[in-house]
Amino acid sequence: MTKPRSRRGGGRPTISDVARKAGVGAITVSRALREPGRVSEDLRRQILAAVDELGYVPDPNARALASARAEVFGVLVPSLTNNVFAEVVRGIYDSLSDSPFRIQIGNTHYSGLEEERLLQVFGSQRPAALIVAGIDQTPGARRLLENAGCPVVQIMETGADPVDMLVGFSHFDGGRTATEHLLRAGYRKIGFIGARMDPRSQRRLAGYRAAMEAAGLFEPRLVTTTPVPSSVSLGRELFRDALAKMPTTDGVFCNNDDIALGVLFECHRASLDVPKQIGIVGFNDLDMMQVSFPSITSVRTHRYEIGTRAVAMALAAIAGNRPEQRVVDLGFELMPRESTAR
Amino acid sequence: MTKPRSRRGGGRPTISDVARKAGVGAITVSRALREPGRVSEDLRRQILAAVDELGYVPDPNARALASARAEVFGVLVPSLTNNVFAEVVRGIYDSLSDSPFRIQIGNTHYSGLEEERLLQVFGSQRPAALIVAGIDQTPGARRLLENAGCPVVQIMETGADPVDMLVGFSHFDGGRTATEHLLRAGYRKIGFIGARMDPRSQRRLAGYRAAMEAAGLFEPRLVTTTPVPSSVSLGRELFRDALAKMPTTDGVFCNNDDIALGVLFECHRASLDVPKQIGIVGFNDLDMMQVSFPSITSVRTHRYEIGTRAVAMALAAIAGNRPEQRVVDLGFELMPRESTAR
DNA sequence: GCTCGACATGGTAGCGCTACCATTTGTCTG
DNA sequence: CAGACAAATGGTAGCGCTACCATGTCGAGC
Numbered sequence: 001m002t003k004p005r006s007r008r009g010g011g012r013p014t015i016s017d018v019a020r021k022a023g024v025g026a027i028t029v030s031r032a033l034r035e036p037g038r039v040s041e042d043l044r045r046q047i048l049a050a051v052d053e054l055g056y057v058p059d060p061n062a063r064a065l066a067s068a069r070a071e072v073f074g075v076l077v078p079s080l081t082n083n084v085f086a087e088v089v090r091g092i093y094d095s096l097s098d099s100p101f102r103i104q105i106g107n108t109h110y111s112g113l114e115e116e117r118l119l120q121v122f123g124s125q126r127p128a129a130l131i132v133a134g135i136d137q138t139p140g141a142r143r144l145l146e147n148a149g150c151p152v153v154q155i156m157e158t159g160a161d162p163v164d165m166l167v168g169f170s171h172f173d174g175g176r177t178a179t180e181h182l183l184r185a186g187y188r189k190i191g192f193i194g195a196r197m198d199p200r201s202q203r204r205l206a207g208y209r210a211a212m213e214a215a216g217l218f219e220p221r222l223v224t225t226t227p228v229p230s231s232v233s234l235g236r237e238l239f240r241d242a243l244a245k246m247p248t249t250d251g252v253f254c255n256n257d258d259i260a261l262g263v264l265f266e267c268h269r270a271s272l273d274v275p276k277q278i279g280i281v282g283f284n285d286l287d288m289m290q291v292s293f294p295s296i297t298s299v300r301t302h303r304y305e306i307g308t309r310a311v312a313m314a315l316a317a318i319a320g321n322r323p324e325q326r327v328v329d330l331g332f333e334l335m336p337r338e339s340t341a342r
Numbered sequence: 343m344t345k346p347r348s349r350r351g352g353g354r355p356t357i358s359d360v361a362r363k364a365g366v367g368a369i370t371v372s373r374a375l376r377e378p379g380r381v382s383e384d385l386r387r388q389i390l391a392a393v394d395e396l397g398y399v400p401d402p403n404a405r406a407l408a409s410a411r412a413e414v415f416g417v418l419v420p421s422l423t424n425n426v427f428a429e430v431v432r433g434i435y436d437s438l439s440d441s442p443f444r445i446q447i448g449n450t451h452y453s454g455l456e457e458e459r460l461l462q463v464f465g466s467q468r469p470a471a472l473i474v475a476g477i478d479q480t481p482g483a484r485r486l487l488e489n490a491g492c493p494v495v496q497i498m499e500t501g502a503d504p505v506d507m508l509v510g511f512s513h514f515d516g517g518r519t520a521t522e523h524l525l526r527a528g529y530r531k532i533g534f535i536g537a538r539m540d541p542r543s544q545r546r547l548a549g550y551r552a553a554m555e556a557a558g559l560f561e562p563r564l565v566t567t568t569p570v571p572s573s574v575s576l577g578r579e580l581f582r583d584a585l586a587k588m589p590t591t592d593g594v595f596c597n598n599d600d601i602a603l604g605v606l607f608e609c610h611r612a613s614l615d616v617p618k619q620i621g622i623v624g625f626n627d628l629d630m631m632q633v634s635f636p637s638i639t640s641v642r643t644h645r646y647e648i649g650t651r652a653v654a655m656a657l658a659a660i661a662g663n664r665p666e667q668r669v670v671d672l673g674f675e676l677m678p679r680e681s682t683a684r
Numbered sequence: 685g686c687t688c689g690a691c692a693t694g695g696t697a698g699c700g701c702t703a704c705c706a707t708t709t710g711t712c713t714g
Numbered sequence: 715c716a717g718a719c720a721a722a723t724g725g726t727a728g729c730g731c732t733a734c735c736a737t738g739t740c741g742a743g744c
Contacts (some may be wrong), residue, residue, distance in 0.1 A: 014701085027701095030701070030702060061699090062702090063701080067701080067702055068702095
């Protein structure tokens with residue numbers, strides 16, 4: 001009658017090792033670790049001492065299995081290298097670093113199908129919460145989110161009909177505000193240059209169009225877009241295309257700051273004076289916008305805050321006090337700079 | 343005598359539901375899913391049909407508990423927003439997207455203690471593999487890696503004494519090569535500008551210093567560094583500081599491309615001719631380096647490949663055929679451009 | 685015909701933890 | 715001082731899966 005002790009486990013201490021050492025029941029150890037308030041001061045001390053001495057670390061897999069709930073935040077973003085999402089993710093990490101929650105990031109590559117697949121994978125773990133970028137999920141993905149059985153926060157946008165909660169801002173308004181700024185500065189032949197053209201870019205384009213139409217200045221040939229992923233070099237190329245199409249262009253609203261920077265560099269190369277001959281507005285307001293020469297006007301978005309706020313809302317919902325405000329609009333801020341100061 | 347069926351689980355189908363439906367034992371379902379070759383054609387078809395019909399998805403937590411091994415890659419990087427690590431992580435994701443492995447990223451914030459803490463957390467899950475940035479772990483972290491019981495790949499550097507496997511390149515050589523290039527182009531008062539100054543930056547600085555000393559041109563006052571995180575605007579500031587200290591500076595080797603871009607912008611602002619009056623070399627060769635005006639010489643590093651290669655090595659080790667080459671040097675490539683062409 | 689081993693399948697017993705319920709003890713009420 | 719009730723602790727029975735071992739079947743080899 002030998003005890004088969006630790007058939008597979010690498011001999012790591014388990015909760016009953018701790019319990020034995022502390023002279024208590026296993027369940028009390030479990031409680032001492034998760035709800036310290038429910039265990040008497042004395043025992044708690046004893047237990048923590050035993051934990052320390054044995055170097056006990058709870059097994060999150062066993063925990064998840066027994067409680068039917070993993071201490072994991074699932075995060076779905078379309079890109080990892082895009083600075084915007086990197087900032088959001090950083091906000092999420094920073095807000096969660098002192099919590100017991102682990103983070104699992106999925107990269108959807110801007111694909112609805114991939115998003116659906118990842119949602120399936122993430123859902124099978126019974127995560128504590130899900131944070132997903134965007135509001136344009138496929139019907140299948142939306143159903144998965146609705147049945148996830150955990151708080152869900154959609155991020156980056158605003159809208160009336162979130163799955164559960166929503167934090168972001170209006171890309172349409174951002175695009176319109178940027179364009180109106182150029183109009184106010186006196187630019188007339190204002191182009192739109194955009195890469196990737198995901199749903200958010202589309203909404204910024206729609207905002208641009210609304211502003212241009214309101215001014216009676218919209219022309220389809222002012223719009224230059226591509227589904228290719230955004231980059232500084234692409235910005236330069238697209239601007240050249242745009243100028244070839246419309247040589248009288250006197251301003252551009254760029255889909256994002258990378259594109260804007262590419263446009264600025266092309267202006268330097270082509271000896272086009274910014275802001276005199278060409279006005280430039282970017283989107284997101286990365287650090288470099290204020291440093292470039294000339295500095296570039298941009299629409300500042302609160303990316304890091306979107307991450308922290310999404311986590312805060314999810315944590316509140318987990319704790320049982322779901323925020324009454326299910327949709328949070330963090331807005332944006334136009335940062336006028338030299339590139340439009342003529 | 344009611345059956346307590348699914349006391350807690352959200353009523354999701356389990357492996358025995360599938361087994362019952364397919365008319366086989368649970369263990370056969372398990373095998374059909376993990377080692378299809380060991381189950382007869384007939385049963386396999388039946389089982390997969392049942393899986394489909396019920397919408398069965400295996401519970402990774404239960405799986406991990408039973409097999410004492412989670413299908414998780416733990417990845418530890420010092421920053422999520424730094425483009426360099428974002429690219430590495432992208433490589434890791436892309437290489438793992440068709441595998442059953444999930445990815446868990448930890449952000450160490452350049453802190454050895456935080457790295458140690460995260461290693462503890464990650465280790466408790468019994469991950470399939472660990473990928474960690476750098477070779478300068480604390481003794482405690484190194485011990486945790488050695489006892490992780492899974493393949494470990496250190497990345498971003500080369501060295502003689504990896505914990506297990508290592509993929510990267512020599513930052514010292516990179517720094518020296520960049521500096522030698524400036525020297526060859528005729529620059530003499532070459533400054534070093536660096537932010538953050540993590541171990542890799544330190545090695546690049548050491549490479550710079552070696553090259554300058556070999557040329558008999560090293561001076562401590564040519565070096566301008568700060569522990570502050572890197573950014574374009576910081577690059578501009580540091581360059582101003584450097585010029586104030588050493589007005590005769592005629593070239594700079596920048597710790598990274600952000601700093602280099604900041605230097606370039608400051609040159610524009612101060613009407614310093616690049617490359618005539620000031621030569622600039624960056625590090626990493628981000629896309630924008632080739633687009634800027636003038637384009638900036640940089641040291642191209644193979645970040646994405648570091649990620650894919652690290653995963654390939656880990657997967658090989660998991661499969662039992664540990665690569666004979668435990669240390670892989672992916673090298674780097676100097677990209678000479680206008681910023682040093684005088 | 686019989687043994688042997690390869691192959692296919694299944695049963696049993698956990699993996700390490702927590703939900704649920706039971707028990708004990710102490711404290712407060714009337 | 716009985717009764718009620720809260721607080722502290724423990725036992726039992728799983729969570730859903732897989733490692734391990736057992737069983738059955740079949741054809742090859744003697």
